[in-house]
Amino acid sequence: MIAKWFSNLPLTGKIVLMVGLLSTMAVIITLYSLRTLYQVERDYRFLLSNDAQAAILFGDAALELSLASREVLAVLTEETAANMGAAHIRLSQHQSNMVNYIDTLKPLLPHRATELNDILQRQQTMFAYSTEAVGWAMRWRGDKALNLLRDYYDPAFRSLREDLLAMHREVVADYQHTSAQLNIATRATMVNSALAFAVTLIIGIGLTARLSLRYLSRPVIELTGIMHRLTRRDYSHHIDYTRQQDEIGQMAQALEVFSSTMQKAERLERDEAITKAKASFLANISHEIRTPMNAILGMTQQALKHSLAAAQRQRLEHIELAGQHLHKLINDLLDFSKLDNDSIKIRSVKFSPDRLVHDLQVMVQQQAEQKGLRLSFSCRDTLPELWGDPLRIRQILLNYLSNAIKFSEQGEITLRLSLEYTQAQMCWLYAEVSDEGVGIAPEQLQTVFTPFEQLDSHARYHHEGAGLGLAICRQLATLMGGETGVVSAPGKGSTFWCRVKVTPVHAGSAPQVPLSGKRILVVDDNELNLLVVTGLLEEAGITVVTATSGEAALSLLHTCAGFDGVLLDLMMPGLSGLETCYRIRAQDTTIPVIALSANSSPADILQCFKAGMNGHITKPIDEQQLWQVLGETLSVLALLDNERLNRLEQRMSAPGFARLLQSSIETCKHWQQQLTGVSEHPEALRQLAHDITGSAGQAGLLRLSQQAALVSDSLRNNDPEKNRRLTAEMENILVASVVQLQRRMQVPGA
Structure with a gap:
């Protein structure tokens, strides 16, 4: 009994009992412990006063x-009416006190307001029975009073008392649960205090040592050992002392919570690793799928450029449409994954709205004819050529058209394009697709652009699909600075629209760089991909040499x-594309190298530029992107302005010109070091780019x-993705410039 009583004493009480048995050192340590424990107790009091007060009030009410x-x-045993009347008054006072306690509990426990109101109603009924029983007793009808107490009052009293005690136990349980939320600082304080007592108790008398060993040191050592094992992620040991009512018990409860938290964190780490593995798998499977898809679509498109019999052309067109449909399904899943990770990159290339409309009509014509639907495609007025991302615009409109055909059984489907100009001279391409299909119920209009949502108002209009198309459309439009929307009513068809930012191609724009006569090495381990790329390049008059590794x-x-x-190509057996580029750059820093890859995330593209590449083309190959990247890459300026350097060499002495070249080399190396340090700081990078x-x-670089200058423009336009790519390319140019300057020093006049 004494041991149990002592173990349940608060830590402060244990210290008080042992203070008389300790030396001056024990007194000093006790004062220190009391000070630290006061801080802990203040935190506990602030945290737990609500539940503690509630528990007391429940006890008072009971x-x-x-x-x-x-x-x-007692009334039944009174012999005089006066005593019975006094008992009646005291009974009213008890009822008033109980009502006051319950009313005080309401603001402390707002989530139990309904239960407390029920208690108030039941106590009113119970006290009404008691008042009636007292009345019968005062009229000397004890038998009536006893029957009333036995049949009505006693059951009501027991039920009310049990509910009050149950709520009291729940509040106490909440109190204990809240106590388990001790923070790491509290645990550290407790450990330090306990260890200090352990040291003091060792030099004390035998009884003090025995008490400290049994009730302080041993629990703390065990819990500390568990803590160390938890740091090694060993969760096999049971945590004792959690049922103790002292601070050791609170510490054990807190340690139990800490163990649970660590296990949850470990599960989250495993889930994150699984997520990364899924992302890696998605990237790999993307490459494996897109590579044969590139060959199928590329060879089909090249075959369609030649004269064919009508039946053969129709079959090839069907193959192309089927391939594009499969490609769309793959892209929906991959695009949604990329959009979810902010990995989609919006391009700006020149395109013709008329050509865009024609391509869309070819892609959906057969599908519409099979259902007997009429198509009407029109451009309001004559639209000029535009700068924008036709691939993503076509993706949005193709999704709108496919849905219109899917949910229409008759009538006409109309696509309209127009340009809108704002007062700020901003230009928008507005497009809408209208149909005469089933329409959309008002309650579904708010969710049609939500991922994984499908229209299912009627069985015959329910179609299989991932429910990602419209969600992707909205996110793509947002990335292009625009928006999407829908106007619809059941039975009256729907009109899906989008508005995206574009830039008109003004007269006098620079013509495309001529590519005819260029000689290009194409490296890919897939024979079909080599055939596709070779066919496209040779049609443009480019001489092609191929390699398969x-x-x-x-x-x-x-x-x-x-x-x-x-x-x-980046994904090759043996030497990968990145490793091949590293070795090319070790031999030649000037030849343009362009990546061919199905991996098109910003991180993948940036990795290519850091490896020393000059451009990136995504598979399946889009011809517009191919010609744009080739034009930009093959037309870059020379690294050195040799004419300027030749003039300086003629005007300066040989030692002076050599010092000039050496100074330029050292400056380039210094810029390279600075660039590494400021690449993630826009303001510092802007100043360095300006310098x-x-x-x-001036130095002829x-x-x-x-x-x-391109980096400066990118920083002004606040385009972080483009800026990272240009900065990585500038670092490669710095390395190449140093090599060229060193070569110029070795071979004067080169």
């Missing part, structure tokens, strides 16, 4: 209820000169000056 019951039973490409570059660029633009131009 006490008043018991006292009232005693008064009722990174090793073969390096050998060709070493033995054959005169290549204007390299198209390099490089002027200084590099043409391409470096141009690239720094």
Whole structure:
């Protein structure tokens, strides 16, 4: 009994009992412990005062209820009316006190207001029975009073008392649960205090040592050992002392919570690893699917460019449509994953709205004819060529048209395009697709652009699908600075619209860079991809040399000169595309290298540029992107302005010109070091790009000056993704410029 009583004492009480048995050192440590424990107690009091006060009030209310019951039973033993009247008054006082306690509990426990109101109603009924029993007793009808107490009052009293006690236990349980929320600082304080007591108790008398060993040191050591094991993620040991009513018990409860939290965190880490593995799998399967898809679509498109019999052309068109449909399903899943990770990149290329409309009509014509639907495609007025992302615009409109055909059984489907100009001279391409189909119920209009939502108002209009198309449309429009919407009513058809930012192609724009006569090395381990790319390039008058591995490409570059660029597949056995590029750059820093890859996330593209590549083309190959990237990459300025350097060499002495070149080399290396440090700080990067633009131009570093100007423009336009790509390319140009300057020093006049 004594041991149990001592174990349930608060830690402060244990210290008080042992203070008389300790030396001056024990007194000092006790004062220190009391001070730290006071801080802990203040936090506990602030945290737990609500439940503690509620528990007391419940106890007081139960006490008043018991006292009232005693008064009722006492009335039956009174012999005078005066005493009975006094008992009646005391009974009313107990009822008033109990009502006051319950009313005080309401603001403390607002979530139990309904139960407390029920208690108030039941106590009113119970006290009414007690008042009636007292009345019968005062009229000397004890038998009536006893029957009333036995049949009505006693059951009501017991039920009310049990409910009060049950609520009291629940509040106490809440109190104990809240106590388990101790923070790490509290646990550290408790451990330090307990260890201090352990040291003090060791030098004390035998009884003090025995008490400290049994009730302080041993629990703390065990809990500390569990803590160390938890740091090693060993959760196999049971945590004791959680039922103790002292601070050791609270510490054990807190440690139990800590263990549970660590296990949850470990599960989250495993889930994150699984998520990364899924993302890696998605990237790999994307490449494996897109590679044969590129060959199917590419070979079909090339075949359609030649003269064919009508039946053969129709079959090939069907193959192309089926391939595009499969490609769309794959893209929906991949695009949604990329959009979810902010990995979609919006391009800006020149395109014709008329061509866009024609392509859409070809893609959905057969599907509409099979259902007997009429198509009407029109452009309001004559639309000029535009700068924008036709691939993503076509993706949105194709989804609208496919849905219109899917949910229409008759009537006409209309696509309209128009340009809108704002007062700020901003230009928008507005497109809408109208149908005469089933329409959409008002309650569904708010969710049609939500992922995984489908229309299912009637069985015959329910179609299989992932429910991602419209959600992707909305996110793509948002990325292009626009918006989407729908107007519809059941039985009256629907009109889906989108509005995206575009830029008109003004007269006098620079013509495309001529590619005819260029000589390009194409490296890909897939024979079908080589055939597709070779066919496209040769139609543009480009001479193509092919290689099926990174090793073969390096050998060709070493033995054959005169290549204007390299198209390099990234996913190859043996030497990967990135490793091949590293080795190319070790031999030649100037030849343009362009990546061919199905992986098109910003991180993948940035990795290519950091490896020393100059461009990136996504598979399946889009011809507009192919010509744009080739034009931009193969037409870059020379690294050095040799004419300017030649003039300086003629005007300066040989040692002076050598010092100039050496100074330029050291400056480039310094810029490279600075660039590494400021690449993630826009303001510092803006200042560095500004300095490089002027200084590099004066030193005859043409391409470096141009690239720094592009970085400055990107920072002004607040385009972080483009800025990271341009900055990585500028770092490659700095390395290449140093190599060229060193070569110029070794071979004067080169």
